[in-house]
Amino acid sequence: xxxxxxxxILLAAALLxxxxxxxxxxxxxxxxxxxxxxxVMNQRYEIVSEGGTLSTSPPLAVVYLEGAxxxxxxxxxxxxxxxxxxxxPALLPVQTGTRVEFPNLDDTYHNIFSYSPAKRFDLGRYRxxxxxxxxxxxxxxxxxxxRCDIHEHMRGLIxxxxxxxxxxxxxxxxxxxxxxxxxxxxxxxWLTSRTTxxxxxxLQDGVTLHxxxx
Amino acid sequence: MxxxxxxxxxxxxxxxVKLLVAMMLVVSLVTALLxxxxxxxxxxxxxxxxxxxxxxELASLHAxxxxxxxxxxxxxxxxxxRPRIHAALEDNALDLLYPSARDELADLMDQDGxxxxxxxxxxxxxxxxxxxxxxxRVLSPPDAQSAGRLTPGEEAQLTLPxxxxxxxxxxxxxxxxxxxxxxxxxxxxxxxxxxxxxxIAALVLGFKPFELGGRQSAAGLQSSLWLHGRLWxxxxxxxxxxxxxxxxxxATAAAGGLETSFAAPVAxxxxxxxxxxxxxGSPFPPAYEVCIYPLAASLLRQRTLTxxxxxxxxxxxxGAFAASQFFSRRLSRPVEKLAVDSEENRTxxxxxxxxxxxxSQELQRSARFSADASHQLKTPVTVLRAGLEELLAGENLSxxxxxxxxxxxxxxxxxxxxIEDLLLxxxxxxxxxxxxxxxxNLIPLLEGWVDDLGALPDGPEFAIxxxxxxxxxxxxxxxxxxxxxxxxxxxxxxxxxxGGRIRITARVDDGWGVLVIGNTGRPIAPxxxxxxxxxxxxxxxxxxxxxxxxxxxxxxELARLHGGDLRLARSDDTWTEFEVRFRLAQPAPAPVxxxxxx
Numbered sequence: 095x096x097x098x099x100x101x102x103i104l105l106a107a108a109l110l111x112x113x114x115x116x117x118x119x120x121x122x123x124x125x126x127x128x129x130x131x132x133x134v135m136n137q138r139y140e141i142v143s144e145g146g147t148l149s150t151s152p153p154l155a156v157v158y159l160e161g162a163x164x165x166x167x168x169x170x171x172x173x174x175x176x177x178x179x180x181x182x183p184a185l186l187p188v189q190t191g192t193r194v195e196f197p198n199l200d201d202t203y204h205n206i207f208s209y210s211p212a213k214r215f216d217l218g219r220y221r222x223x224x225x226x227x228x229x230x231x232x233x234x235x236x237x238x239x240x241r242c243d244i245h246e247h248m249r250g251l252i253x254x255x256x257x258x259x260x261x262x263x264x265x266x267x268x269x270x271x272x273x274x275x276x277x278x279x280x281x282x283x284w285l286t287s288r289t290t291x292x293x294x295x296x297l298q299d300g301v302t303l304h305x306x307x308x
Numbered sequence: 309m310x311x312x313x314x315x316x317x318x319x320x321x322x323x324x325v326k327l328l329v330a331m332m333l334v335v336s337l338v339t340a341l342l343x344x345x346x347x348x349x350x351x352x353x354x355x356x357x358x359x360x361x362x363x364x365e366l367a368s369l370h371a372x373x374x375x376x377x378x379x380x381x382x383x384x385x386x387x388x389x390r391p392r393i394h395a396a397l398e399d400n401a402l403d404l405l406y407p408s409a410r411d412e413l414a415d416l417m418d419q420d421g422x423x424x425x426x427x428x429x430x431x432x433x434x435x436x437x438x439x440x441x442x443x444x445r446v447l448s449p450p451d452a453q454s455a456g457r458l459t460p461g462e463e464a465q466l467t468l469p470x471x472x473x474x475x476x477x478x479x480x481x482x483x484x485x486x487x488x489x490x491x492x493x494x495x496x497x498x499x500x501x502x503x504x505x506x507x508i509a510a511l512v513l514g515f516k517p518f519e520l521g522g523r524q525s526a527a528g529l530q531s532s533l534w535l536h537g538r539l540w541x542x543x544x545x546x547x548x549x550x551x552x553x554x555x556x557x558x559a560t561a562a563a564g565g566l567e568t569s570f571a572a573p574v575a576x577x578x579x580x581x582x583x584x585x586x587x588x589g590s591p592f593p594p595a596y597e598v599c600i601y602p603l604a605a606s607l608l609r610q611r612t613l614t615x616x617x618x619x620x621x622x623x624x625x626x627g628a629f630a631a632s633q634f635f636s637r638r639l640s641r642p643v644e645k646l647a648v649d650s651e652e653n654r655t656x657x658x659x660x661x662x663x664x665x666x667x668s669q670e671l672q673r674s675a676r677f678s679a680d681a682s683h684q685l686k687t688p689v690t691v692l693r694a695g696l697e698e699l700l701a702g703e704n705l706s707x708x709x710x711x712x713x714x715x716x717x718x719x720x721x722x723x724x725x726x727i728e729d730l731l732l733x734x735x736x737x738x739x740x741x742x743x744x745x746x747x748x749n750l751i752p753l754l755e756g757w758v759d760d761l762g763a764l765p766d767g768p769e770f771a772i773x774x775x776x777x778x779x780x781x782x783x784x785x786x787x788x789x790x791x792x793x794x795x796x797x798x799x800x801x802x803x804x805x806x807g808g809r810i811r812i813t814a815r816v817d818d819g820w821g822v823l824v825i826g827n828t829g830r831p832i833a834p835x836x837x838x839x840x841x842x843x844x845x846x847x848x849x850x851x852x853x854x855x856x857x858x859x860x861x862x863x864x865e866l867a868r869l870h871g872g873d874l875r876l877a878r879s880d881d882t883w884t885e886f887e888v889r890f891r892l893a894q895p896a897p898a899p900v901x902x903x904x905x906x
Contacts, residue, residue, distance in 0.1 A: 143503035209401035
């Protein structure tokens with residue numbers, strides 16, 4: 095998804111305001127919480143809980159634009175796989191109405207369920223050969239904690255948002271959110287299950303706004 | 309030998325009684341000491357046994373409780389790890405908590421009054437369970453059927469100020485319409501989040517409380533609970549429960565609250581109450597385990613024991629009494645014999661002393677009599693002789709008359725001689741004759757007698773042989789030595805037969821001066837030989853021979869007084885011989901014939 099050209103595109107967007115009509119952008123850096131683990135190559139992300147607060151490790155944030163936006167007619171289908179006894183991806187932001195599939199890529203049973211108020215479901219026990227792949231449609235906004243009834247350590251997060259404009263930061267905390275409608279909005283950053291930062295933004299077409307958190 | 313007295317002396321009976329009493333005292337004392345010691349020992353053993361039994365029962369009870377607590381704590385930890393429970397608690401899905409827990413706790417629960425399968429020990433038969441949230445508030449179950457029914461009031465009793473951070477014990481007074489209210493033991497365990505490590509909830513389980521030995525044990529021990537100021541013992545009326553509850557509260561408050569014991573009447577019976585705080589530090593109301601130990605049974609047991617010991621002691625004492633009786637008899641027998649012997653000895657001695665005294669008195673009396681008689685006789689004899697001699701001196705006597713008177717005068721001399729002999733003997737008998745020892749030469753005395761014999765008017769009718777040294781000096785008094793010789797020589801002359809002979813021999817023999825006088829007198833009969841030295845004894849052949857039977861006796865007594873002796877040396881048909889021996893004078897004057905005086 096991320097191409098080496100992205101910084102160049104961002105730069106061009108900044109230098110040429112108004113060139114891209116109806117496509118406001120916001121970019122910046124989110125100061126992520128300090129990581130507790132040494133960065134390694136191909137690091138897997140996992141959900142950690144500290145004092146009851148869920149977050150990813152290494153830290154990631156979800157930047158999204160809050161506001162009332164029409165639902166897409168045909169919401170996309172996303173996937174949260176269970177691989178090597180972990181949810182992949184560990185943190186998945188989706189727009190309400192999105193259908194999420196939960197393929198089991200391990201050789202053993204998993205039993206995905208959630209008691210979260212945003213979405214309660216229980217997929218029951220199934221293996222990788224389960225067809226169709228069990229899926230759920232997430233209709234209500236909120237944080238959904240995914241658990242496996244068999245493997246108590248497994249945690250996954252699905253952040254169900256009412257907006258279609260959201261992006262997961264890079265591990266460094268940098269983000270770019272493009273294709274935004276112009277207008278006055280609240281730009282929010284989900285850091286942990288208990289921490290959400292926000293700032294009002296005025297978006298203008300063709301203008302790339304720089305917004306750093308905090 | 310005196311026959312043994314039939315009864316021992318009275319002092320001896322006292323001795324036996326004393327011995328018996330002393331033995332009984334010792335035996336009683338030893339028995340009493342042993343019994344007291346044994347009784348104490350046994351009583352202590354009984355007490356220890358009871359305490360062991362009691363402690364054992366309590367210990368098994370507590371051990372079962374510990375197992376239950378440990379099991380429940382483990383169950384709680386496992387429960388907290390269960391993702392669904394975890395999710396329900398952490399993801400704010402409390403409505404899903406009881407449904408999620410139902411399957412997890414199903415094996416603990418009495419289902420509709422039916423106990424769980426036999427595989428689950430009875431201690432894990434829970435009557436209800438509830439979850440408390442982190443603030444200690446009861447989370448009411450949506451479905452009371454599976455979690456066990458509780459009234460709102462009962463649920464309110466379970467509410468805590470906050471969720472406990474460790475296992476806590478409490479007691480729940482069940483609300484029931486009847487008078488019999490039951491009490492459930494409540495175990496509250498924290499549910500610790502595996503994510504946060506903090507207490508996110510608590511699980512409260514209600515059990516039927518443990519009962520000691522099924523309400524009433526063999527030792528009569530009863531266990532009950534003290535809760536909310538009242539002792540919940542169903543066998544007691546409500547007022548008594550309240551009264552005892554107040555006593556327990558006072559006693560435990562005085563003892564500092566943890567553990568105490570006190571005696572109080574329970575249902576009219578004296579009892580000992582052991583109180584132990586069951587839930588120290590618990591946020592639930594304090595509850596005491598009250599074990600009631602009826603002292604009546606223990607007292608009865610002790611009394612029975614004491615009576616048993618007393619009867620054993622009595623038996624032992626009776627046995628000991630019999631044994632003492634036996635042994636005192638056995639032991640006193642030698643003493644008795646000794647006492648009897650000594651009594652006999654004393655009697656005999658007294659008798660002998662009395663006899664001796666009597667004899668001595670008689671002897672004294674007879675000696676005095678002899679002396680008095682001699683003295684009294686001497687004077688008339690002298691007067692008689694003087695009168696006769698005066699008559700002889702007269703001119704006008706016919707020759708026949710003169711001869712008669714002369715014979716009478718001669719008789720007076722005999723009479724005087726007898727009187728003097730008697731006087732001498734009586735002095736000897738009275739022990740008043742003392743020999744004044746001096747050297748006496750016997751030879752001149754012998755020669756003088758031989759000369760006198762030759763000068764007799766009718767002349768000797770027999771031959772006299774002499775064989776003696778020039779000197780034989782003995783230790784003695786001259787007049788008595790002369791008397792001895794005169795008596796022997798007179799006898800030798802008197803009892804000789806006509807034409808016979810007399811031999812006089814004197815010699816020194818081993819420190820003795822020995823004089824032997826023999827004659828050819830008629831033999832003395834063997835049966836009479838031993839009597840010839842007795843007073844007034846005269847040989848059968850001597851009726852016509854003048855004498856009065858005192859000579860030999862006097863001579864022997866005198867010889868013995870001199871330290872010597874007189875004996876009949878020989879008496880046969882041809883020869884009769886007397887031997888008298890005297891001690892030689894110690895500083896003997898050197899005999900002429902002895903050229904070498906030692």
